Amino acid sequence: MGLGSAVGEVSPGEAWRVLCDDDAARLIDVRTRAEWGFVGVPDLRETGQGPLFIEWASYPDMSVNVRFAEEVEKALNGEKPSTLLFLCRSGARSLKAAEAVSAHYARTGMAVTCLNVAEGFEGDVDASGHRGSHNGWKARGLAWRQS
Structure with a gap:
């Protein structure tokens, strides 16, 4: 991966292994507040961290958060992650979010591996x-847990 490269994709199990093995990896849950509240959230306590919750799009009109990449950077609060993993319901929104953040970091000259979590939190129907x-x-x- 690295600077200016395409976004990669991992299975949920691979994402969990990355989070367990790499203290500098972070999971960003890009679903909506409603999804976090009603469907549940990943429970990362075993990894010693928690997910970052940043909406890619807002319910009910699902308008895209044009400041998403900047909000990710702000939420990281100066951390220099090695890997950012992006999670949504099924893997579609999180892919777009990962691409936006990858492009943002490429413009700033910082190399960060961005990975989409295929299948998402709830998976396919x-x-x-x-x-x-x-x-x-x-x-x-x-x-995972109910929030």
Whole structure:
């Protein structure tokens, strides 16, 4: 990865391993406040840190947060992360968020690996049209909690 490179992608399990193995890695949950409150959030206490919660788009109109990359930088509060992992419901919004942050850091000259968490927190819909049982952070048995 590195400076000016494309955004990578990891499975939820790989994301968990990165967070456990690399103290300088951070998880950014880009879902909406409503999703955090009603669906739950990743529980990273075992890794010694917590996710950063920054909306990529705001409910109900889902307008994109044009200051997202700057808000990520502000939330990091001077930290120099090695890897930023981005998580949304299914992996679509988080990919766009990761691309925006990767481009932002490339412009500033700082090398940060940006990785999209494929499958997201709830994953794809199953045969019944429901999320959360087929794949994704929750269905893979990774730590989470109701907020």
